Amino acid sequence: MSAPGKLPRWAELGLLPVINLVVALLISGVVIKLLGESPVAAFKLMAAGSVGTQEGIGYTLYYATNFIFTGLAVAVASHAGLFNIGAEGQAYIGGLGTGLVCLWLGAWPFWAVLPLAVLAGAGFGAAWAFIPAYLQAKRGSHIVITTIMFNFIAASLMTYLLVNVLIKPGQQSPESREFAVNAWMPSATDVLARVGVTFAATPLNLAFGFALGAAVLVWLFVWRTRWGYALRVAGENPAAAVYAGIAPPRVIIGAMLLSGALAGGLGLNELMGSQHRILMDFPSGAGFVGIAVALMGRNHPAGIIVAAVLFGALYQGGSQLSFDMPKINRDMVVVIQGLVILLCGAMENVFKAPLAALFAKFGAKPGVG
């Protein structure tokens, strides 16, 4: 017999999230029904719109790219015991770095622009995370408060720059001029065309590959290096970390720098890959979705990728839904997303105990031994 409250690993990692997701969708279905639309038709539209067509898949993965970057950012900080709510601002400022490189060095060949754009994005993002990290490490100012404040400071700074400095002369919209074509991240359509695959035109671009690469690097870093070990120890138990000769302030600053750098990757996808200009509010909440993604993905890169794709699908499926069902407006889509976060993230253990009792009763015994 397994101990009460214990689930087999496959049920814990596979069955439980599915049950949570299904319950979230059932509740959404009730709300949709109350609005006078058919829940079945609505979910069909969402599924078809998000993963049913090449275009849907392209948009889903494009959104997922943003969420992978911000999800990883939140997760790395989380392993060090820090709750980084500032991924939004770090992504915003990181994007500024990437954008400036693309604006100024657009005449250079792509292979020369790319590494600089990546470095600038990561560098600017890290720099924006440094100040809250320093304040937390040396002064004890709570990182949650300071990172929230830094989101607003980032927004103010970017609004100032876009309205007064970077704006393309003679236009209303606070946006920079378009980057030179050399500085565009190749789109998935172009990349796949080279290997003879035709793929619908979507904003999906090579930055998706960078996001996956970042996930692998984060995994290697957190679980396969001394640094990552120090990070986890400091996060689990700061007192033990000090006893083991690890200096928590250094870990805090290091973790936040890495977190900010990861968030800064969003600009590669959003600016270099899709909008091709610096524009106002381009992270549009991805930094906050990153928190939910990290929570759902249990701070593990593999889980984060899956959760990011799920959220990408919800974003894209949701926009298809409001497109085809006028009664379901964008606020309803936010409700559905909120229910998924609530059940899969915040209340993920609600069904754990009943499920464990079921397993105990019907004897899903762990292997005989």
Add this chain to the structure above:
Amino acid sequence: MFPSHAFLRFAALAFCAAAFFASRVFAAAPAFAPAIVYDFGGKFDRSFNQSASEGAEKFKKETGIAFREFEISNPAQREQALTQLARRGATIIVAVGFTQASAVEKVAKQFPAVKFTIIDATVDLPNVQSVNFREQESSFLCGMAAALVSKSGKIGFVGGMDIPLIRKFALGYVEGAKFVNPKIEVLQNMTGTTPAAWGDPTKGAELAKSQFGRGADVIFHAAGATGIGVMQAAKDAGKLSIGCDSNQNYLHSGGVLTSAVKAVNVAVHKTFLGAKNGSWKSGVIALGLAEDGVGYALDEHNRKLITPEIEARLNQTRADIVSGKIKVSEYKAQ
């Protein structure tokens, strides 16, 4: 987590197969298909977007022709929405708001047979009509009205975000006020630096209260749904507010001095109608006082506030602006 993902994919595939066959039934599109894409504020902002929505609804009521609509919630959706509408057979698409300019430019090139109308921005393409308003002219009149009724010699302005469009409102307002009373003091605040600034009535009310506290007795808002809070605070304090974009006089009858009206509804209605009967033309359209594209609102709700003397003065100025005798400066982004 992986099994859940696989399961999702499977379910999705099953769903999409069904949806694919369902969609076949509705493949035939009608010849004339209007569509409209709203900006971040959403179509119920009681201001700019709502005005556009009213124009579209009016068209629907008159002609019985339904239109498609979409509200943006992130930057990538602008292009996506326009592309999808064009691909699904929309023949005329109205893009509401300057933020959609770059998306319209891109999509209009891809669909040269589809007509686009963009409001508040200029896109120079053969299949795009750009409708711009001279908001500074109506703001000028509102500034005059505010200065004429102000007893304290201080009036206020609450904007949404500090962007060129809002500076245009502010500049016209200040000029109008100074035209009446060169010594008047105009308090100015912007609500925020993120698009949330267009939908934050609480903050609007706070800013209004602080301006009233500093002595202002009339406040003009150009802040979308945030302005609802400004107007509420004015009513609570027994002071006056000036509405924006839509005629908002009715929100607090007797407490709203006037509204700087921007005839987005007329523009959208005209666009749809013109596209239907063939009179739609590409190019730039500028609508000001002369074209009745902007103006100040006078109705039973503010009749008592705008005395005949004030009305005469405003109408005289209006005529002078139309004839070119008075030039209102326009804010230019450098």
